Amino acid sequence: MSRTRQRHRPLWMLVPGGVLTFVVIVVPLLTAVYISLLDLDQYSIRQWVGAPFVALANYVEAVRASHLLHAIGVSLGYALLATVLTLPLGVAAALATHDRFRGRALVRSVFLVPYVLPAFVVGTVWRIILQPDGVANSALAWFGVAPGLWLNGPRSFWALVIVQVWTAWPLVYLLAVSGLHTVDPVVHEAAALDGAGWSAKLWYVIAPYLRGPVSLALVISFLHHVNNFTLPFVLFGVPSPRDVEVLPVLTYVESFQNFRFGLSAAMAVLSLLLVAIPIAIYLRAVRLDTSDEGRTP
Template identity: 70%
Template sequence: MAIETAAPPAARGTTPGPPARRRPRHRPLWMLTPGGVLLVLVILVPLGVALTVSLLDLDQYTLREWTGAPFIALDNYVEAVTDTPLPHAIWVSVGYSALVTVATLPIGLAAALATQQRFKGRALVRSAFLIPYVLPAFVVGTVWRTILMPSGPANSLLGDGRLWLNGPDSYWTLVVVQLWTSWPLLYLLAASGLQSIAEEVHEAAALDGAGWWAKLRHVVFPHLRGVLALALIIAFLHNLNSFTLPYVLFGVPAPHDVEVLPVLTYVESFQNFRFGLSAAMAVLSLVLVAIPLSVYLRAVRLNQHED
């Protein structure tokens, strides 16, 4: 009678065979369809129309059949750069936006640090800090225009007859009013960043004997670096694209010192009826906005690679 012997176990150290191949997971890409359709309709289609119009000689005479307007290639872009106040408007917009953004950083950060700890009435103080930001820009511009009129409360209080809404002082008026209405954005983002810092981190710093300034420098600021960078980019783009506030505050045509890019584009389109030229200005402003945004996105990507 033959005795069946079991197969000897595999020797130790033997290299196992290749693992079984996993079947590729079928990702439901169809779920991206609603977002893709919305992206096409809201962003890509208007962008394509703007690019097309910027290449045409489209004005009030050719608007009725704009698809048959003369094709002039890049002439609108050349005219916008050489024969219009566009370079000056870009300089004013970028300059005052950068100035306001830098000035809002310490104000917003100080307000966030002041309201971080619990105290009686903190919710009321936080709500009051957000009032300048949540008010409509039309209301803010109207109120400040009333205050800064030659016979308004500002000159009555100072005993001076300065022209805040015209002349050289109009630039600083725009800076102050934009600063007043936009600093709560930095405060809101900085406050959210402070809330994300774990309580154990603060306790560890206290156990190590860290003082107030050392705690801010070595604990708080490193945690807020990414949040504040995003806040600065958003605030700069918000100030750069601000239209309602300068429009209501100074009217059109705006004084030369505060002729910002959005207002200039509006004037060329809806007052001078140069739709092709205004579309070229809008495309150039889009390129201007994309520069700081691309820098930030590249910085975020590099940080992720380092992590």
């Protein structure tokens, strides 16, 4: 009897975490799915349980009659571009601060400042910088470049990408630093004895150790960019310019300005499915890498 109880004890230890996961994740998710099937607006919010059931009508309207597809395209485009641009910046900063030098701790701390600043602060400061008479246009005029509007029009997309890259590259840097610390010193010595140059050492010795941490950093960065609401909201306000009408801001507008709660819930569910795709790809790749390592003799 006691042996059976001891054998099942680890399962009982999962109960608190399972209850918390159910309350914090599963219940809100099921509630959002249920609301997305209702015609819930400002008139039926008081008795939302009794709101008219419209099945998949909100999803059809979101795809056919709203700006959802445009917002998805903008979100994916800016998220992919910002993620790609953060990769060389983060890896280069990690390589530059890997070897010991005087003041390395201070430099590493400064590199993390853009990432630890609240998104509201970052958006507010960059909104001031990108004003028509702000620092950005003054600096461009000094180099002979004509100033322009950064918070409206076509340049607003590139303004969002620039600000997002500035605030997100330290994550890639941080995980790349952790990957560099796992490189076995014996491998460095062997490469030095073989006469490997800097580029060969970087590609064949260091890169394999960085693949896992940097891949994780890219996935986290992409998911954060796609779901980022605070930065576009503070930087451009609402209604935001069409070039930066990202999915989280569009969902907010439909819910808290147009009071189409059922439609906004349908958009939120579709955005969740959009986010689940890169997560599934990453988990599949990690599982394959683990399986390959297990079969290595």
